[in-house]
Amino acid sequence: GAGVSQTPSNKVTEKGKYVELRCDPISGHTALYWYRQSLGQGPEFLIYFQGTGAADDSGLPNDRFFAVRPEGSVSTLKIQRTERGDSAVYLCASSLTGILQNTEAFFGQGTRLTVV
Amino acid sequence: DAKTTQPNSMESNEEEPVHLPCNHSTISGTDYIHWYRQLPSQGPEYVIHGLTSNVNNRMASLAIAEDRKSSTLILHRATLRDAAVYYCILSSGGSNYKLTFGKGTLLTVNP
Numbered sequence: 442g443a444g445v446s447q448t449p450s451n452k453v454t455e456k457g458k459y460v461e462l463r464c465d466p467i468s469g470h471t472a473l474y475w476y477r478q479s480l481g482q483g484p485e486f487l488i489y490f491q492g493t494g495a496a497d498d499s500g501l502p503n504d505r506f507f508a509v510r511p512e513g514s515v516s517t518l519k520i521q522r523t524e525r526g527d528s529a530v531y532l533c534a535s536s537l538t539g540i541l542q543n544t545e546a547f548f549g550q551g552t553r554l555t556v557v
Numbered sequence: 558d559a560k561t562t563q564p565n566s567m568e569s570n571e572e573e574p575v576h577l578p579c580n581h582s583t584i585s586g587t588d589y590i591h592w593y594r595q596l597p598s599q600g601p602e603y604v605i606h607g608l609t610s611n612v613n614n615r616m617a618s619l620a621i622a623e624d625r626k627s628s629t630l631i632l633h634r635a636t637l638r639d640a641a642v643y644y645c646i647l648s649s650g651g652s653n654y655k656l657t658f659g660k661g662t663l664l665t666v667n668p
Contacts, residue, residue, distance in 0.1 A: 445600070472654060483644055483658030484601060497655070532600050539654035542589045542608070546656065548600030 443467065445549035447533050453555045454523055462518040462552045466535030473516050474546065475508055476532040484532055490516060491539050523556045530554070561645045566663040569635045577630040577662055579645030584625050587650035592619065592630045594641040595661070601644065604630065640666045 446465040454460050466473050471492055476484035487500040490510045498508070505523075510516040520527055530551040537544045562580040569575040581590065592604040605612055605619045607628075612619040618631040632639055644661040648654075 474654070476656075476658075481660075483642075483660055484656075486655050486657065489654050491654075497652070534600070536654075541591065541648055541656065542606070542653055545603035545606075546593075546601075548602065550598075550600050 445533055445535055445547050447531075447549040447552050449552060450550065451553045451555075453557060456523060456525060456556055458523055460520050460523055460554065462520075462531050462533075462554070464516045464518070464533030464535075464549060466514060466516070466533070467547055468514075470535035470537055470547075471513070472536045472539035472546075473510055474534040474536075475516070475518050476534065476548075478530045478532060478551070480529075487518075489539065496539070520554075523554075525556045528554055528556045561647060561659055563643070563645050563659065563662045565660065566665065568665045568667060569632075570667050571637060572634050575632040575635045575639070575664065575666075577632075577643050577645075577664065578627065579629070580627045581645070581647055582626045584647060585649065588647045589653070590619065590621060590625075590628050591646040591648060591656065592617070592643060593646065593656070593658075594639075594643045596638075596641045601658075604643070635664075635666045637666050637668060640664055 448463045473490040475487040478484040489497040493513045505521045508518045532551045534546040534548040536546045591606040593601040595601045607619045620629045642661040
């Protein structure tokens with residue numbers, strides 16, 4: 442079946458511009474996560490949605506980052522006034538529930554964002 | 558969050574078993590041990606998880622020390638496709654949705 446889909450796969454943008462990254466989770470998964478991975482590092486947690494609501498957004502680095510999931514399925518990560526330090530691979534994951542002791546997280550292939 | 562320690566890299570030969578260690582000496586009683594792996598240019602992929610007892614699935618086995626301060630991921634017969642970064646992660650009861658990744662172990666499999 443279809444896995445987690447992220448679009449675009451690559452995005453190059455100029456410093457100061459606004460970008461949106463999209464995630465289509467696996468159908469029926471109530472939990473959705475965004476992670477960010479810099480070169481040579483493990484993924485870093487950004488935000489967790491349970492249904493439509495952000496249950497934990499403590500990993501968002503600053504107020505330039507915002508994410509939504511208005512209908513409890515597709516999610517969009519929005520970055521305003523991009524900076525070169527935002528360049529990374531942005532990973533989306535989903536799981537049946539938010540209790541990872543009982544289920545597993547499925548990750549997409551990521552969006553590679555490059556800010557020039 | 559409780560921390561894990563893994564070797565930076567390991568090497569194995571194809572069709573031989575691989576034992577990937579993880580130390581987690583500050584683990585608490587409710588922390589689960591998760592293993593994910595990341596193949597080149599892919600997102601992480603679930604491998605296995607457990608609490609106290611050893612676990613087996615089609616991909617691997619997880620051996621958990623009696624005091625739970627360490628665990629070992631066992632790949633019974635490594636293939637070239639198993640070359641990846643392997644992450645050992647603890648999740649706590651209060652934040653059981655969150656995976657805190659370290660740098661993991663880069664496994665190289667030689668033909």
